[in-house]
Amino acid sequence: MKELLNFFIEIGKLKRKKRRGWVAHQIKNPESTAEHIFRMTFLAWILGRKKKRFNLERVIKMALIHDLCEVYALDLTPYDPLLPKDKKKIKEILKRWPRFTPDLKIKKYKSKYKSESRALDKLLVKLPPNLKAEIKNLWLDFEKGLTKEGRFVHQVDKVENLLQGLEYWKKYGKIQHKLWMRWIKEWLDDPVLLEFIRVVDEKFHKKETKI
Amino acid sequence: MAKEKKFYLTEQGLERIKKEYQDLKNLKLSKTKGEIPKIWQSEDLNPEYLSFQEDLSFLETRIAELENILKNAELIKPPPKERQNVVNLGAQVIVEVDGQTDEFTIVGTLEANPALGKISNESPVGRTLLGHRAGEEVVVSSSIQTIYKIKKIKYNIS
Numbered sequence: 001m002k003e004l005l006n007f008f009i010e011i012g013k014l015k016r017k018k019r020r021g022w023v024a025h026q027i028k029n030p031e032s033t034a035e036h037i038f039r040m041t042f043l044a045w046i047l048g049r050k051k052k053r054f055n056l057e058r059v060i061k062m063a064l065i066h067d068l069c070e071v072y073a074l075d076l077t078p079y080d081p082l083l084p085k086d087k088k089k090i091k092e093i094l095k096r097w098p099r100f101t102p103d104l105k106i107k108k109y110k111s112k113y114k115s116e117s118r119a120l121d122k123l124l125v126k127l128p129p130n131l132k133a134e135i136k137n138l139w140l141d142f143e144k145g146l147t148k149e150g151r152f153v154h155q156v157d158k159v160e161n162l163l164q165g166l167e168y169w170k171k172y173g174k175i176q177h178k179l180w181m182r183w184i185k186e187w188l189d190d191p192v193l194l195e196f197i198r199v200v201d202e203k204f205h206k207k208e209t210k211i
Numbered sequence: 212m213a214k215e216k217k218f219y220l221t222e223q224g225l226e227r228i229k230k231e232y233q234d235l236k237n238l239k240l241s242k243t244k245g246e247i248p249k250i251w252q253s254e255d256l257n258p259e260y261l262s263f264q265e266d267l268s269f270l271e272t273r274i275a276e277l278e279n280i281l282k283n284a285e286l287i288k289p290p291p292k293e294r295q296n297v298v299n300l301g302a303q304v305i306v307e308v309d310g311q312t313d314e315f316t317i318v319g320t321l322e323a324n325p326a327l328g329k330i331s332n333e334s335p336v337g338r339t340l341l342g343h344r345a346g347e348e349v350v351v352s353s354s355i356q357t358i359y360k361i362k363k364i365k366y367n368i369s
Contacts, residue, residue: 099311102328109326133279137269147276149321180309182357187329189320199352205354 003126010071010123017070021077022164024090025174031164033070037063040160044153055183062138062153069139073119076112078183094131097179113143151190159196160185166204177204218280219300219319219332221287228284232277239270280321287319289366291293298340298364299369305363306340312362317341 014034043164044063048056067075077083079098083090100108120139124132141150142157164185169175181201189192212296220228257339274319287301303316315330323331330337336359339349351357 063309096309097312099308101312102314105326105328107323126317145321145324147273151323155266178355180352181355185335185351185357186315186354187334189323189333189337191333194335199356201353 003128007123007127011068013071016060017075020075021079021161022168024077024079024083025094025168026087027168027174028091030168031168033067033075036160036164037067039163040066040156041164043160044156047156047192047196048152051148051152054152058138058147059153061134061181062149063156065135065138066153066157068123068135069116069120071119071123073116080108080152084189095176097183112164115160116143152193155188155190155193157198158184159193162197163200166200170204181205215279215283217285218321220284220321221301221318224318225284225286226276226321228280232274233280234278235270235274239267239274239285242267242270284331295345295366296364298343298361300341303365303367304340304361304364305359307362308357315340 014037017030017033018030019033019036041060041063047061048054051089079093080100082093084093102123117139120210127135135207141147142153143150145154162180165175165180166177169177169180171195184197188197220366225362289295289298289301298317300317300319303314305312305314306314313328315328315336317332317337318329320331320333323329323337325334330340332338332341335351335353340353340359340361343349343361345361348358350358351359
């Protein structure tokens with residue numbers, strides 16, 4: 001029980017961990033990692049109900065654990081490693097979507113995977129073996145898209161980011177919403193999520209469509 | 212009867228699926244044959260027992276999923292030389308978007324990983340690029356339209 005309590009205390013830190021992407025966009029009081037996980041789990045569960053022969057328990061658990069590694073690992077953004085400390089320079093960088101060479105994409109991917117995997121192992125080290133194995137297995141599935149549930153939840157993560165980005169754009173206007181809409185169309189291929197994005201697009205860009 | 216979904220895979224992707232299928236079948240065999248934890252015969256709720264139970268049911272689901280993939284797998288092959296100027300599955304496409312250059316490989320959904328530039332043929336961008344030639348501009352639409360200019364197409368399937 002003591003180990004479980006320590007684990008709960010550690011993951012509680014995600015309630016106060018502000019998401020770096022929104023901090024870079026200078027969003028006032030940006031969401032925390034736990035807040036992202038909260039809505040993403042609802043999206044995964046409720047949109048997952050529209051899928052046939054889907055293990056929803058696996059989907060929900062995967063959404064819950066997908067960012068636990070961020071207790072110790074850096075919450076990387078699509079702009080890393082381009083983000084400078086100078087706020088003025090950050091603004092310039094955020095105007096364009098970051099594009100990288102194939103070699104740099106591989107390098108970034110491997111380094112992110114390695115640091116997050118290590119961070120997760122550190123978090124899980126004292127948990128009972130079966131729980132540790134279950135969480136690690138779910139995370140690997142999420143990261144690598146090994147099962148249909150893993151591929152779905154991975155895309156739901158992007159959908160939640162987009163939704164939050166569009167909400168901030170409406171509220172503060174600091175988000176390059178067009179770049180985000182473009183990005184999501186490279187990432188998603190799940191029919192349920194593509195239909196959901198169509199509805200999101202309609203809601204947030206209604207006036208622009210009329211023009 | 213509904214048509215079963217085809218899974219387009221590169222040779223490398225197909226080999227990976229075949230290997231995983233074989234490994235998992237061997238694992239299941241060893242688990243059900245002799246390597247069952249002693250607690251199997253006991254009524255105690257040992258965590259190892261629970262873990263084994265859980266793994267076995269997941270294992271079986273995964274084996275069934277892999278069987279379905281292998282049954283409906285279609286290998287991505289490079290098109291004949293005269294068709295290699297057209298974007299098809301397996302193509303590496305260099306595009307220009309908003310003055311920026313990017314490179315994508317068009318793959319089936321199982322191998323898609325946009326973080327590595329592997330775009331699904333079922334994604335809006337992948338779908339739109341298919342069938343187009345170098346020099347052409349394609350528009351991915353919604354309320355916001357994006358133009359992708361195809362600069363170069365290569366095939367290097369493994």
